[in-house]
Amino acid sequence: MPYPACHDIRVFTFRGDRSPRFSAMFLRKLLDERSGAGPGPTSHECLLHAGHTGVSTDGGAAIWAFNPDGAGLKICDLLDRLKRGEAFPGIVRDDRTVFAAAHLQGLSVQTFDVRYPNFSFDRFKAKLDSERERSNYSYGFPNGDGDCNCTTWLERLGLPLLTGRINEFVALTGFIAYPTRRFGKCS
Amino acid sequence: MQSQPFLNDDNSLLGHIALRFRSAQSDADRRQIAKEYGQVVEHLIQGRQWNEMPPSEDQLPDEYMPTGFVEFWSRQ
DSSP states (O other): OOOOOEEEEEEEEEEOOOOHHHHHHHHHHHHHHHHTSSOOOOHHHHHHHHEEEEEESSTTSSOEEEEEOOTTSOHHHHHHHHHHTOOEEEEEEEOHHHHHHHHHTTOOEEEEEEEEEHHHHHHHHHHHHHHSEEEEEEEOOTTSSSSBOTTHHHHHTTOOOSOOOHHHHHTOTHHHHOSOOOOSSOO | OOOOTTOOSHHHHHHHHHHHHHHOOSHHHHHHHHHHHHHHHHHHHHHTOOOSOOOGGGSOOGGGSOHHHHHHHHTO
8 A cells, every 4th residue: 555645844934133233223113113203113024023934835835924913003012012921813924925035135044844644734734724814823922921923833733843853852942941931821 | 130050141041031021920020020131131231242132022021121222222
């Protein structure tokens, strides 16, 4: 009996541009927005500064990523409330233009593939499809009241981010530094 | 400042403090944590080699951020 066909799920991620030049521009826009002197940063600029993670089931034609829904809020207020630990409804968008902009900006967009047999791939894809637009999860910064952020959202979808090698796992820098992690509001 | 034996650089320490801030139960705790954050920021500024702004998730809300942070990053 032949093995089932493999399908790849590609994870995209980049570290944000927090160089002095880009950071000063980003901060200036936040301050301008706060004082009313000018527009705040765009959502693209926020993600270019922060870094981002997304996932594709079609080789990168669409890159789905998890974001906070801050509709009606200024960017400076949204960020401030996230820094306080507040949760926001999650929305899932095709952010391929953000990853393209990161590449154009000279940031290293890294990828890896999770290879699944077709039944596991179909199960993942169904879960991803159900997440599009309005997510079932809330967005929050780490140790805040939200369920996850753009990276840990992939775990909520059941996507393994580790190979399973024990040396890889125990070498994670946050393993010792952050012995307790909170995902969701509880006391 | 509380010792953080497993964090080997000040930028990582800021992220760790921000995590603690978001789990703080009282404003007194938040003020104390913000004070620690300010000390690390001051150390980074004095070191003259702070060339990467922490991401938003490693920062505190505006009300708790040390003024030196904004001054430093605004003049870059």
